[in-house]
Amino acid sequence: MTQIPHSYKVEAVVLRRSRVGEADLRLTLFTPTVGKVHAVARSAAKPGSKTGGHLDLLTRCSLLLAQPRYGGMDVVAQAHTIHSFLPLRQSLEGIGQGLYMAELVDRFLPERLEQPQVYYLMLHALHRLAQGDSESAVRHFEVQILVALGYSPELYHCLGCQADMERLPGFFSPARGGLVCPRCGSQEAVTRALSAPGVQALRRLAGADLGAVPKLSPEVCDELRGLLRSYITYLLERDVASAQFLDSIRRVPAEPSSGKLRTWP
Numbered sequence: 001m002t003q004i005p006h007s008y009k010v011e012a013v014v015l016r017r018s019r020v021g022e023a024d025l026r027l028t029l030f031t032p033t034v035g036k037v038h039a040v041a042r043s044a045a046k047p048g049s050k051t052g053g054h055l056d057l058l059t060r061c062s063l064l065l066a067q068p069r070y071g072g073m074d075v076v077a078q079a080h081t082i083h084s085f086l087p088l089r090q091s092l093e094g095i096g097q098g099l100y101m102a103e104l105v106d107r108f109l110p111e112r113l114e115q116p117q118v119y120y121l122m123l124h125a126l127h128r129l130a131q132g133d134s135e136s137a138v139r140h141f142e143v144q145i146l147v148a149l150g151y152s153p154e155l156y157h158c159l160g161c162q163a164d165m166e167r168l169p170g171f172f173s174p175a176r177g178g179l180v181c182p183r184c185g186s187q188e189a190v191t192r193a194l195s196a197p198g199v200q201a202l203r204r205l206a207g208a209d210l211g212a213v214p215k216l217s218p219e220v221c222d223e224l225r226g227l228l229r230s231y232i233t234y235l236l237e238r239d240v241a242s243a244q245f246l247d248s249i250r251r252v253p254a255e256p257s258s259g260k261l262r263t264w265p
């Protein structure tokens, strides 16, 4: 008797893709219903493959996945693009920011843990990136993924002595995961001074729903980029590769890109 694999329909964002062998693609997919899933798309790396065209990095797609009966990665049986976020692919920075968010999801989330809140957060941020609102969108995504995964930074009281931080100058401690007062901060190995506008912006980002993402000034964006990176690096126990890529493209003039997203930076 023929063994028929179990199949299921799902939508997903493509977080990673790499070629396996001559013609197959290995994919890391992020879905709202089954979380992060690894899958293989047979023959999708062949030139002109219909399936492969729907599986570019950061594409939101509708998939039919087949689960092999005796284990192994799911197999892509069908793929259709829902949204390709085309304008995002027109600039190297847009691509880099999108891949940075994909890397955060990939690093923070275990396999097959349902996280619909993070999924829709990512879709929202990709739409914002495609509209050219990159820095504020990415800062919001960083803070909100931390909140969703239980790493919400403490922004109202000193994590050393519980002092009310409404009126005190703040320092951020990545190891403690939030604000410390000047006295407690002086006893920490690594802290970052945080300006009053920086604290206010973090509070707004941590509380903002998707419809009310605050627009941040370039100065606050720069300050929070460094601070959130140090906190995320501490949590992941290593730096994020695509953040290093973004550092490198900030140091060179912008160039038009080919619009194709096939490999990691």
Ligand SMILES: [Zn+2]
Residues within 6 Å of the ligand: 158, 159, 160, 161, 162, 163, 180, 181, 182, 183, 184, 185
């Ligand atoms: Zn304190």
